[in-house]
Amino acid sequence: MDTLKKFISYYKPYKNMFFMDMFCAFTLSAIDLVFPMIVRYMLNDVYTNKTRDQITMYVVYIGIGLLIMYIIRYFCQYYITSWGHIMGAKMEANMRSDIFNHLQKLSFSYYDNNNTGKLMSRIITDLFDISELAHHGPEDLFISILKIFGSFIILMNINVKITAILFFLTMFMLYSSYFYNKKMKYIFMKNRQKIANVNAQIQDSLSGIRVVKSFSNEEVENTKFKRGNMEFLETKETGYFIMGKFFSGNGFFQGILYLAVILVGGIFISIGEAKVSDLVIYILYINIFLNPIDKLVNFTEQFQRGITGFDRFLEIINTEPDIVDKPNAVELLNTKGKIEFKDVSFSYDNKNTVLSNLNIKIEAGKNIALVGPSGSGKTTFCSLIPRFYEIDYGTIKIDGKDIRDIKLKSLRDTIGIVQQDVYMFAGTIKDNIAYGKPGAYEEEIIEAAKKANAHEFIMGLEDGYDTFVGERGVKLSGGQKQRISIARAFLKNPPVLILDEATSALDNESEKYIQKSLEELAKNRTTIIIAHRLSTIKNADEILVLTEDGIKESGTHEQLLQDEGIYASLYKLQFEQVS
Template structure:
């Protein structure tokens, strides 16, 4: 009930459409309840001596019946279309809300999530709301009103026969409860299975190069088959239950018809019931048992919708751990000074990644982070952008705690260049311009020139309109890195973060990237992570990290004069 209440609140903004659809549903039900009565009255007229007045009455009833059937078309259209319109608008809104919710989660949320599963929640699970609001709820309203209306009418025609026809109902309801109990877990499994299948497919399509390179096509095909098999197995079990339940309900429903024909004929023989009343009973029983017979389908759809809705609400109810403080202010006129004050961080409780980090840099300075893999260098840069919050201590930009400013204003003043450069499946120009939607082509070209990539771009057939392919697969590693630097330059942010910007490029490309970085030095605050010490020789401050702590500080020359990790790293690289 709690979930249903939440779902109801989601749909309240479309109440006008739903009110008209529900009114049309009631009108449609009323017509359905009226039509058999008119047909019964026509039968009663034919039972008597047919004369001119009788034919006139039959003609009037025929016209009324014709008008009712025309109105039935109108109300069925309004009922179906408006309910679907409201439901699909709701699905669209929910898809955007779920996407925005996921998009706003911190990086910690994504650490144990699969992309395909999240896609399934946005696309597949939200679609079940259409099932709920356009099919299940309208049908339930129609069915309840129809059943109540038919019960009242049958009791007024002949209470004794009516009560006998109700005998199968408890058995139908009990079997429906058993069916729902058995089928619900299977629909939950099927929703999770389709999400896992999506996740596996997304993973495999992204890694198709590795699959082919290591000849793992057969293995991966088996893995996909297993994921698909879980979904098929759960669905087939649900369908088997349905295949048993449907005929059982139909059999129980047919008992009511047998009672009307058998006992109704007995009552007619004794003069307690007219032929027209038996006809009315049979017509109303069709209306009465139709919704009860459809109980199995409704229950199936309800369990399916419930399973999808649970997964959607789970996302919407997940709290954001990185969000704006209640009184967060805009970070403006940033100069670019950065201070770490006793900063510590851990992804898991009691497993510190970095601890007791203290340093400061002035606007326009370049600060470098070096050390072995896994000592927390990238973590420190992500803390600056508040992709995570420190476990202890605080980070200040221009003397302001970054927790006290809005996320958007903070991140708009920081331009990242990551080791694993991500490019969108668009043109080179679009990827550079992604950092600044207001930039024109001249500004994009200027940024590309500053990043030493303009000449490469102009050698391509379509220049800045060249498609890069998914994740930039049509470009080399060095080209992608320089496009990422151009993107960062175009952002015109006072702080630039370079995470292994030259890690996977050749010597010539490294020189080009170094020139681009040198041109930025002094005008922007640069935080650079580097394994190649040659790229950070001119840094104003180098922090050497080991086991999550800063073990050395200084310039390149100062650190070479000290015995320690930096000197050992420098010797190791120069002796290669």
């Protein structure tokens, strides 16, 4: 019931369209029900009890009346087919907007545990089926109920005994529908899970197509895809076997209804308890009676597809973000950039503690480097400052304010991040730089690119700032993408800057350009640098050596070399490798 209530709530903005759709459905059904009654009246009264002139007059009048009715029916059918579908499409758009907006609110931990391809399946495939249910479901159900009960009442007035036999057979038909309906619900849910797996496999394979080709692993990917595709096919086959029994069973019962009318009606005519005209009317009404039953059969399939899709939709919508603003959260204004970690502990999914009782103070405007062995928690440390993840214990403060007391948007607006793995959005170079400050003027974008030493190479491209970067920036080199990401950070101009191994994947020439850009970017702001190449952090105000046991060393480059500890060992190891 909760699912249905939530589903029905999406009709609220379009209630006028909905009620008009239902009114048209009512009018259309009423016209279909009236036609056999007119035929019966013509057979029993007009053609048998009227003169030739009267028959002509009645035929003309009834013909005009029927023409008007079918013109009305035309407009009702038009509204149902066009505006009814538009209503469903609008509801689908609202649901897609809701799910996309909600996905934006979920934290990194949700995406750590969910596949992008499966989420795409829920946003696209599931919502299409929900849209079809939103339009056709209430309309088909309303028309079906109206026609079935209307036909039943009219037939009861013609002959109670024949109608009772038809009703008894219909009960068997409905029970059969209910039985197979339960089976179809389960199989449709399995279908959705399997197609989501197929979508995930496609998305994963195509995103990593360059890795696939570099290892000549096309056959490996084909095998993985074939396995998932065959599993989906198997569930589809099972579903179609059930549907085959479902539809053929209903077709059989429909045939039995015709057979019952002919046999029972013939017997009643022979004993004088029914007229031949009544038998004709029964056959006409069985058509009207069976059509809504067919609609109900289709509705059950449609309902199962739509409602299972809506259940999966609600799974995401009902997932509460684990990182949200407090009711009394405040804006972070005039940020200086002083950062403090006090007794901070963090673990992923409450397993395997990454940081334990960490205590660090970073003064505003300082340039701090963070080094240490892989797995010591350097990137995690930086991800905690903008609250990408929630700490288990302790406190993180910016300018003396607990970050949990600051509005998320305000907090993240004050922090700029340049990562090793730069993400380029589909679009132009201008679009990607402007992502740092939506709505920025072109002059601001160009100025940011100049500061990032990117303007020269951009102007060397055929379309300059309007050059399309390709999917994930495939048309640009690693160094070019990195400079664009730095330009993006310049445009944002945050008081706190995090550089997460921003030069570790670059060649020496690209690193020189980018190192200059990063040094310019780091001026007059609190900067935290995660560095793999220790030669790039010699000028840091302070270097922190992070291990699994916390901060083990701190000091300037020269001080740490003199101490001959962990940092000195790492530096000598890299120096020997370079030599």
